[in-house]
């Protein structure tokens with residue numbers, strides 16, 4: 001019988017596994033339904049090795065202290081997001097984009113002479129050198145490989161009194177695992193959609209889980225690796241906003257590594273968020289990449305599609321992955337409407353007499369939805385699980401003394 005079964009190998013599940021491993025004498029396993037770790041952290045390497053983040057990209061030292069400390073503790077380097085307060089703004093598909101300075105409200109300044117505000121576009125964001133997956137790799141590296149079960153989808157969890165039974169699918173095989181406690185380190189809505197609970201969870205808990213949108217669940221991102229950061233040669237930051245109704249990419253940014261421009265290293269890149277809704281994206285098959293490319297050309301010039309410069313275009317649509325996005329998220333297109341408030345206290349409580357815990361970024365009040373929220377959820381879970389371990393050890397000692 002396992003001590004702890006962790007469901008989900010994103011930042012929350014992995015950092016929890018790391019903590020349990022460090023605490024010692026905890027028999028844990030982590031079950032991840034995808035064939036890779038990282039969850040909403042996904043860095044792909046273009047053909048020339050340029051890393052491009054298609055999931056989480058930035059951390060903000062001013063508001064994400066745990067994430068900032070983690071990057072430092074792992075010995076990773078980071079670069080500041082280029083942001084001198086200027087963006088290209090394309091508000092009319094029949095015009096050329098205009099370089100504009102942004103106001104404090106993140107809208108173009110009315111007066112062309114208004115000074116650009118450095119740091120306004122990305123709020124002091126930093127990117128991890130090598131991509132955000134470098135964080136995931138560094139956390140996973142020291143963990144015993146045999147405890148990390150990739151391609152293992154948890155389909156059901158049953159309360160069996162003094163333990164839980166999990167039904168886990170691996171390919172065609174469905175098998176049972178037994179654990180004293182189980183932690184669902186995944187978005188609450190995904191837990192509701194992908195796991196059967198027996199007995200069913202309390203109604204108020206189900207409502208709280210269903211009412212918690214998964215941050216960026218319906219997002220899609222495009223990335224472009226180039227042999228050179230040609231936009232910098234034109235005096236452009238790489239930041240662009242497209243606000244007209246036919247936009248393909250709503251927001252584009254420089255995604256270069258620190259060595260971009262040095263002929264001996266790969267690393268020049270642009271990336272951007274899709275403007276089309278997840279529903280509209282499903283109508284495209286072949287045409288999508290052409291339209292995306294034409295958007296980048298309209299913003300940055302013909303070089304953006306020049307085969308001598310363009311190494312590769314990459315794309316990821318999170319709305320198509322049930323491990324991240326549920327039909328409710330699609331129906332609400334939640335990420336476009338601002339950042340939801342997270343941290344319903346019910347989600348942070350222990351359930352099934354301390355056998356069932358919810359984790360994942362969306363259960364956190366601080367930084368909920370973001371990488372910081374995943375770490376904040378881990379800190380809470382670590383406290384809950386390790387205090388239960390202390391309590392049962394004390395009870396065993398007391399029992400031994402009276403026996």
Ligand SMILES: Cc1cc2nc3c(=O)[nH]c(=O)nc-3n(C[C@H](O)[C@H](O)[C@H](O)COP(=O)(O)OP(=O)(O)OC[C@H]3O[C@@H](n4cnc5c(N)ncnc54)[C@H](O)[C@@H]3O)c2cc1C
Pocket residue numbers: 007008009010011012013031032033034037038039040041054055056057058059152153154155185186187190191194195215216217219220221318323324359360361362369370371372373374
């Ligand atoms: C496009 C995009 C851009 C983002 N940009 C940023 C950013 O710049 N900065 C920032 O701070 N945050 C950003 N985020 C949010 C950030 O990625 C998340 O907050 C963070 O990665 C959440 O980690 P998590 O471990 O809580 O959840 P997840 O990463 O979602 O991990 C959950 C894991 O559970 C697995 N799983 C699901 N169901 C099951 C099951 N039944 N059995 C087994 N495994 C299961 C999933 O496959 C997944 O690996 C972005 C997210 C997206 C999608």
